[in-house]
Amino acid sequence: MKKAELVIVGGGPAGLSCAIEAARLGAKVLVIDENERPGGQLFKQIHKFFGSREHQAGVRGIDIGTKLLEETAILGIEVWLNSEVVGISKDKHIWVVKDGKTSLKVEADKIVLSTGAIENSLNFPGWTLPGVMGAGAAQTMINIHRVTPGDRVLMIGSGNVGVIVSYQLLQAGAEVAAIIEAAPRLGGYGVHTAKVRRAGVPFYISHTIKRALGTDRVEGAEIVALDAKWQPIPGSEFILDVDTICVATGLTPLAELAWTLGCCFQFVPSLGGFVPDHDQYMETTVPGIYVAGDIAGVEEASTAMEEGRLAGISAAAALGYLSGEERERRCGEVWDRLNSLRSGPYGEGRRKAKELILSTEGGIACDRAI
Amino acid sequence: MTVPSDHPGVKLSGAPNREEVRNCPGYPGEEFAKKGPIVFIECVEEIPCNPCEASCPRGAIKVGKPITNLPVLDAEKCIGCTMCVAACPGLAIYVKDYTYSETEAAITFPYEYWPLPEKGQEVTLVDEMGEAVCQGKVLRVANPKQYNHTPLVTAAYPKEFFEQVKSMRRLNK
Secondary structure, eight states: OEEEEEEEEOOSHHHHHHHHHHHHTTOOEEEEOSSSSSSTTGGGOOSBOOBOGGGTTTSBHHHHHHHHHHHHHHTTOEEEOSEEEEEEOTTOEEEEEETTTEEEEEEEEEEEEOOOEEEOOOOOTTTTSTTEEEHHHHHHHHHTSOOOSOSEEEEEOOSHHHHHHHHHHHHTTOEEEEEEESSSSOOSOHHHHHHHHHTTOOEEETEEEEEEEOSSSOOEEEEEEBOTTSOBOTTOOEEEOOSEEEEOOOEEEOOHHHHHTTOEEEEEGGGTEEEEOBOTTOBBSSTTEEEOGGGGSOOOHHHHHHHHHHHHHHHHHHTTSSOHHHHHHHHHHHHHHHHHHTOHHHHHHHHHHHHHHHHOOOOEEOSOOO | OOSOOOSOOHHHHSSOOHHHHHHSTTSOOHHHHTTSSEEEEOOOSOOSBOHHHHHOTTOOEEOOSSTTSOOEEOTTTOOOOOHHHHHOTTOOEEEEETTSSSSEEEEEEEOOOSSOOOTTOEEEEEOTTSOEEEEEEEEEEEOOGGGTTOOEEEEEEEGGGTTTOOEEOOOOO
């Protein structure tokens, strides 16, 4: 059996930032990731990040990912790739399946779950046709595999994911026929919507998809307007000539491991649904189990990296690598940066939702922990 | 389309309209807009972001704290050097020069598409809604390392369209 002081499940921006922070403080860290390459979604994010200099504003996600991997290598952090964490027991024994065939057990002192989130799907007639895909899938195709999913795309959802992926589809050479939004207002940052608007992409607010056309693949999309009560307006339907339909209707935290561990959860719709309850050190209600990044509430890579640092500092302190006083000082610095990212009209809601989680004791738990 | 920016604005049509742009503190103001090369910052929403502030060699852009403050332009200090145009992660800044020539104005905007236009090429210039406004001639395409893959295109176009033009139509691959 393998032993590790700190095991981090998921090597995205949160997990790698956590690993780097903890390893710098002296902890022996093992990162386990199911993908063939660590970095999570960062290598798909070819746009420049917002924030301030300490948040690496102006740097593209892909370059932030490269930097994190370099630091991980310099610090000699052990990373297992193509390795899936299948289950974790209460005494922190981790069952890992490597390369889809080897079963391994790892014993950890502390565990950080930074498993990210999964895209929400949207059900409509024709939604199983080839050509209907998550916006994240389209982004993987264009930015990782360098293949456009189609020539003319309909994007469903005007949040930041929808508009950023639309922009990147344009950059990849595809046309974006429209971005539709069921709400009466656009969701994403104005600078993102403005970028695609001036590239000629029309937005349809208070519109949704009625069905995808086609028998073997997407050959069009029927769109319908919604009234003030979000009900389809008969007679308002029209057809868009598209061969690809991307769904960008939000994300849900990937928290199965936290459920099976018996962590308490809070239901916070603005953070993506059920979120493991955690304190300001990112520790869940199960001692020694931490969360960071989208699993702790869907936000963005910049906040995920800061939460990863919090979890890394906290876990290292719990392992004895840091005094309580020093933990407070370092976490305080990270919290200042987090609060500045969670400010303004877009961030305020997330800050309040996070505060609610920190101030609420307990929550819903699954009583079938293994 | 020659009527400037008659649409309901950033949260409904995607792009800020004329009023939103003019009310934003990154707008140089009537007095300075046509005096010479100057920056227009179309940053109308309070998002946590401030690279424009540090990019300005003359200290003409102030964000301060909290970083969700809208960037405030000191039009007297700005010389339209374009450093902030490539630095803005939101691609929300451009430089215009009303005094480029007797009959033409010039615009420098960020352009992250392939292929890039070439110097001397005639391109279709568009407004913030992507609608064609007029033809323009590319004067310069700059893509040095420090722009971090955000090339800047400078084009000349008839003065009468000074305000409407924001970018160019993408070129076919």
